[in-house]
Amino acid sequence: MARPTIEDIARRVGVSKGAVSFALNGRPGVSEATRARILQVAEEMNWRPHTAARALGGARAGAVGLVIARPARTLGVEPFFAQLLSGLQAGLSAHSVALELLVVEDTTAEIEVYRRWASEHRVDGFIMVDLKVRDTRVDVVEGLGVPAVVLGGPGRHGSLSSVWADDREAMLSIVDYLAALGHRRIAHVAGLPAFQHTQRRMRALRDSARRHGLTDVSSLPTDFSDAEGAATTRMLLSRPGRPTAIVYDSDLMAVAGLGVAGEMGVAVPGELSIVAFDDSVLTRIVHPALTALSRDTFALGTEVAETMLALVAEPGLRRDRRTPTPRLAVRESTAPPALAG
């Protein structure tokens, strides 16, 4: 038999389609005896629901959408995304919800996809990342009437739910640590300034510097690429009064920076301490291993997934979930600064 439908089951059991539907969905309207028989026959015939048919009736699509606006080629290099994806997967697949993934070039295209997917009834909700300072996506998605979870905060994300880690606290802990080691000239190789989290980190750095009375502290924006991370490092290390410590907004840039230091003969951690704002194998397999802010990105993903599922189950709900503040994993790339300097 090609693909049994509930009609086939109904015929075989000798009841109506409706009864079968009730039985299979565990809702009242059939006796326990009948339900058992129906379930048994369904099992025998190896019946599976036809998702399209279900979705047509106005029910769930059984999938959530993740749209990432980045040049497609660069997605591959960020361990963060891959980890996040894994976590999302784990959280969603436990409930048999699929993840529809799409990488687009820019925010305009991203919005277009949200519109399309929503109207095509393709997904039950959206997951949004990389929130910008003044993000046009928020309004659009709010207007779509489809649940959405924003990764990142606290910040301007309107009425949408969010899951976030405390970037500010994290940055403060890094500066505290470096200052305690004796560093007074600290540079911050930041990410795209358009992003909310970049802004939060830059602000935290400034505040912390003031608190510690450090005057030679600065943030330098980049586009998150290893190329710009390396170029910025090269620039920092070749100017007089160079920093004794650099904080990188991603592990990838930190590793690129470490490469530059090696190339320029700057000893790490002897002459330069390096801290990465993100952790992954990357920071552990290089030599020296990098001190890094270790947040469990995988867990972050599962957290987002769960929030998403809760929202889908109960529309109108709003949830803001703060994940544990990441802690600093101290490795070999940080040490007190050289006395000269």
Place this chain on the structure above:
Amino acid sequence: MARPTIEDIARRVGVSKGAVSFALNGRPGVSEATRARILQVAEEMNWRPHTAARALGGARAGAVGLVIARPARTLGVEPFFAQLLSGLQAGLSAHSVALELLVVEDTTAEIEVYRRWASEHRVDGFIMVDLKVRDTRVDVVEGLGVPAVVLGGPGRHGSLSSVWADDREAMLSIVDYLAALGHRRIAHVAGLPAFQHTQRRMRALRDSARRHGLTDVSSLPTDFSDAEGAATTRMLLSRPGRPTAIVYDSDLMAVAGLGVAGEMGVAVPGELSIVAFDDSVLTRIVHPALTALSRDTFALGTEVAETMLALVAEPGLRRDRRTPTPRLAVRESTAPPALAG
């Protein structure tokens, strides 16, 4: 208006649903004038097809499935997958086909997902990776009657289509190069021996060694993790008569190996040459940059996507596509072996 349907359009234009359907799908049955009016109204009303409704009629689902059997946490670290994903995305989204991604624990679960998705009519085809030596998935998917593309070959993948790069040629070119530099003791830190591509590479290495008259050449299987890559390297470097060159089956393991060399005070490339069988930013940002087999994984992804789309459009088609043999990108990690040895 909530969500316009073709019925709404039909009413507004003053024609029947059928006519609207014909017009919107560019098939004959309506005059050009009517078609133009319908398209215009559809545009005005911002109509979008309801994918579920379409799929219900027996048409396309508009998505293809990729199931990866790996411990979810490890997915994040392989640049290869992320790159591949990007390429797939690019190829599919150009035709508005979505990618349904699922990470499962093992092959049994993977097969279960294929079965479920096929019977749920959720996807139009499957993309399979990591083919094993005797892979049970092939038979199952063949029996499902859903088109599938296998990444990797040439090998046993039954009647399924495939896209592959020539691993054998690639390994031969690496050994040729190392032999030409003067290396005679070469080790190969391989991946999981259960995989077809691992077997092909190991066989190629053996054959090539014989051809070059090299006797001290061996392959050591690992699980592809950075941990086992590092451990194997440690073992290799600490035994007497250690290799002067190591070929790693992935860029991640190569970088891990480089870290071990640094830790053990073995100079690269002075005392040890390192070649990675995969390329990504990883190999370029470390210092020294690694000589690597550079295949365009992104392009591989788009190639797979196109093959998939062709198969969906024309069921029964079978295509075996060989991609360009990857070429060796020589960087700083390879040099002639030290004279002493």
Place this chain on the structure above:
DNA sequence: GCCGACTACTAAACCGCTCTAGTGACTGGG
């Protein structure tokens, strides 16, 4: 012994789209 409430079910509408069979108007050939 009748009414109302409840149970266990059936029949059929409905979701939005596709596609086939059918219809009326027009055209052209004999």
Place this chain on the structure above:
DNA sequence: CCCAGTCACTAGAGCGGTTTAGTAGTCGGC
């Protein structure tokens, strides 16, 4: 002038579920 053939379009059946309205049958209470 009639008939076949084409064209442009309509009506409506189906796809596989969910859901609502309706209907027997049973039971309990007064």
